[in-house]
Amino acid sequence: MKAVRVHAFDSPPVLEDLPEPALRPARTLVRMEAATVGHIDRTVWRGSFLKHPPFPYTPGVEAAGVVVASHVHPEGRRVWLRGSGLGTLFDGTWCEVIDAPDEALGVLPDGVPSMIGSAFFSPSTSAWVALHDVARLSAGESVLLTGATGAVGSLAVQLALDAGAEVTALVADAAQAARMPSGAKVLVPGSDLASSLDSVSVDLLVDTVGGPVLAAALPRVRSGGRAVLVGYTAGNTLTLDIAHFLQRDVSLLPLNMFRREAAGHAAAPELLARLADGRLKLDVQPFALEDAAKAMNWIGQRGHRGRAVLVAGR
Ligand SMILES: NC(=O)c1ccc[n+]([C@@H]2O[C@H](COP(=O)([O-])OP(=O)(O)OC[C@H]3O[C@@H](n4cnc5c(N)ncnc54)[C@H](OP(=O)(O)O)[C@@H]3O)[C@@H](O)[C@H]2O)c1
Structure with missing residues (x-):
C-alpha cells in the first residue's frame, strides 16, 4: 500500500510502498478515503508537539474511510477516525490502509461525504x-x-x-x-x-x-x-x-482538545447531524496523497479557506 512517511523532523514527507498491515487485537483496519492535513500534523512534523511516533512514521490524526477488518466494527461500515494516539504516538492516517485503535472510530452517517467526515472532528x-x-x-x-x-x-x-x-x-x-x-x-x-x-x-x-x-x-x-x-x-x-x-x-x-477528547467524541454525533442536514458548513480542499507536502504548505498560508484533505486515488 502507499503511505506518506516522515523520516526526520521538518524533512519533506515522501510517498512510499509499505506492506499492508495485518489485523491485531483491539485494532481495526480502515481503507482510507480521505485524510485531513491539519495544524497539529505540522506541529508534530516540526517536532514541536509533546510527543511523536517513532521515525520513520506515517502522519495524520484524522481520516474517514470504510472498515475492512475488525474484531468489533462491522466490515463495510463508513467511519471517521481521530485520537487515541493516531498520528501522535504511532502511525497515523496518511496511507491507503489505516491501522487504528478500535476506540478511535466513530460511525459516519450516510449524508456526510468522506472529505467532511475526515475534516469535521477537530x-x-x-x-x-x-x-x-x-x-x-x-x-x-x-x-x-x-x-x-x-x-x-x-x-x-x-x-x-x-x-x-x-x-x-x-x-x-x-x-x-x-x-x-x-x-x-x-x-x-x-x-x-x-x-x-x-x-x-x-x-x-x-x-x-x-x-x-x-x-x-x-x-x-x-x-x-x-x-x-x-x-x-x-x-x-x-x-x-x-x-x-x-x-x-x-x-x-x-482549550486543550487532547485532554477534552471525550467531550469531543460526545459532541460528534450532533455535529455530524448538523453537517449532514446543512445547518453547519465546513469548507474542504482536496489534495492527492502524494501532495501531502503541498497540503502542509497550503494550510500554513494566510487566507487559505477550509481544511486540506488528502483523497485516496485522486
Ligand atoms: N487548543 C486546541 O485544542 C485546538 C484545537 C483545534 C485547533 N487549534 C488551533 O487553533 C488555531 C486555528 O485553527 P484552524 O483550523 O481554525 O486554522 P485555520 O483554518 O488555518 O484558520 C486560521 C485563522 O487564523 C487567522 N490568522 C492566522 N494568522 C493570523 C494573523 N497573524 N493575524 C490575524 N489572523 C490570523 C486566519 O485568518 P486569514 O484567513 O485572514 O488568514 C484564519 O482566520 C490553530 O493554531 C490550531 O492549531 C487548537
Missing part, C-alpha cells in the same frame, strides 16, 4: 467544546471571535449564532467579510487593530489566533467575562499587566 468539536464546555455560553450573551474565517473560527461563529449569542466576527478584509453568516456582525480592522476594536464590548472572547490579536481583543471583554484561548498562529506570548488583570477579573480559559 474544528467542529473544538468550537463546540470551547463555547459550551469551557465558556458555558448562554443565549443572549455577546461573543467576539478572532480568526473567524478559519476552520475553528467559522464553525464557532455558526455554533454561537445557533446558541442564540450576539456574534462579532473579526476578519482580515471585505472579501472575507462577505463569507460570514448574515446573523454575525463583521469587523474588518484598520491598520491599528486595538483602536478598530474600541467600540466592542463582549461577555466572551474566543481567540483562535493568539499573539498581538489576542492582546488587542482581550481588553474588549467586560469585567467578569471570560476568554477562551484556542490557537496561537499569530504568536505564542501574551504580556499581562497583573494589576489590570486582577481588577478586570476576566477568566482566561485554555
Whole structure:
C-alpha cells in the first residue's frame, strides 16, 4: 500500500510502498478515503508537539474511510477516525490502509461525504467544546471571535449564532467579510487593530489566533467575562499587566482538545447531524496523497479557506 512517511523532523514527507498491515487485537483496519492535513500534523512534523511516533512514521490524526477488518466494527461500515494516539504516538492516517485503535472510530452517517467526515472532528468539536464546555455560553450573551474565517473560527461563529449569542466576527478584509453568516456582525480592522476594536464590548472572547490579536481583543471583554484561548498562529506570548488583570477579573480559559477528547467524541454525533442536514458548513480542499507536502504548505498560508484533505486515488 502507499503511505506518506516522515523520516526526520521538518524533512519533506515522501510517498512510499509499505506492506499492508495485518489485523491485531483491539485494532481495526480502515481503507482510507480521505485524510485531513491539519495544524497539529505540522506541529508534530516540526517536532514541536509533546510527543511523536517513532521515525520513520506515517502522519495524520484524522481520516474517514470504510472498515475492512475488525474484531468489533462491522466490515463495510463508513467511519471517521481521530485520537487515541493516531498520528501522535504511532502511525497515523496518511496511507491507503489505516491501522487504528478500535476506540478511535466513530460511525459516519450516510449524508456526510468522506472529505467532511475526515475534516469535521477537530474544528467542529473544538468550537463546540470551547463555547459550551469551557465558556458555558448562554443565549443572549455577546461573543467576539478572532480568526473567524478559519476552520475553528467559522464553525464557532455558526455554533454561537445557533446558541442564540450576539456574534462579532473579526476578519482580515471585505472579501472575507462577505463569507460570514448574515446573523454575525463583521469587523474588518484598520491598520491599528486595538483602536478598530474600541467600540466592542463582549461577555466572551474566543481567540483562535493568539499573539498581538489576542492582546488587542482581550481588553474588549467586560469585567467578569471570560476568554477562551484556542490557537496561537499569530504568536505564542501574551504580556499581562497583573494589576489590570486582577481588577478586570476576566477568566482566561485554555482549550486543550487532547485532554477534552471525550467531550469531543460526545459532541460528534450532533455535529455530524448538523453537517449532514446543512445547518453547519465546513469548507474542504482536496489534495492527492502524494501532495501531502503541498497540503502542509497550503494550510500554513494566510487566507487559505477550509481544511486540506488528502483523497485516496485522486
Ligand atoms: N487548543 C486546541 O485544542 C485546538 C484545537 C483545534 C485547533 N487549534 C488551533 O487553533 C488555531 C486555528 O485553527 P484552524 O483550523 O481554525 O486554522 P485555520 O483554518 O488555518 O484558520 C486560521 C485563522 O487564523 C487567522 N490568522 C492566522 N494568522 C493570523 C494573523 N497573524 N493575524 C490575524 N489572523 C490570523 C486566519 O485568518 P486569514 O484567513 O485572514 O488568514 C484564519 O482566520 C490553530 O493554531 C490550531 O492549531 C487548537
